[in-house]
């Protein structure tokens with residue numbers, strides 16, 4: 001595994017540094033192309049990164065932003081990653097960015113998948129991807145034992161895959177490993193001893209099905225703070 005580990009003295013500093021780093025990578029992408037794209041995780045970790053990022057000077061109206069994965073819950077649910085994105089990132093200067101939706105108001109993700117996939121594909125390849133990880137070694141919604149994990153990890157995977165897993169309380173949609181790995185720049189943000197230990201375990205595991213985060217650990221920078 002070729003991941004680079006960057007350790008920070010504390011979480012606050014890490015979140016601010018990461019926001020600056022993402023902003024400078026987006027600026028570089030915008031200097032080379034008309035548009036740039038950013039994929040970010042939901043969950044409880046990235047909120048402070050979004051807070052800083054939302055205030056940075058950037059041609060946000062030329063940036064497409066999407067989630068790495070979404071939980072199939074309505075947007076007014078506390079568990080909605082879209083809601084997190086809208087309240088923490090899409091404000092201040094970043095309000096001008098274009099949201100690529102990963103949720104549609106249908107009963108199942110499958111009913112919205114074609115439409116959502118079109119939007120995602122139009123914004124590829126990703127300029128920058130930021131990923132999160134769980135202690136069960138999932139990243140995005142690539143969960144160990146998930147029903148469509150094979151498809152999502154395959155070299156010819158579609159951009160977006162609907163996913164159900166014992167470790168996830170609701171159905172999900174997730175970017176596939178192929179799309180995540182095609183990004184120009186990849187980052188993983190983790191905090192605490194348990195996630196660091198899980199990352200080290202994943203790197204040693206041969207089987208990406210047991211440790212799906214392994215599938216994105218090549219050419220990635222892992223950012224860690226206690």
Ligand SMILES: O=C(O)[C@H](O)[C@@H](O)[C@H](O)[C@H](O)COP(=O)(O)O
Pocket residue numbers: 041042043044045046068069070071081131132133134138139140141
């Ligand atoms: O919707 C989600 O759950 C995420 O996108 C997921 O992949 C997340 O990044 C990890 O589960 C870590 O979550 P925490 O940051 O809450 O630990």
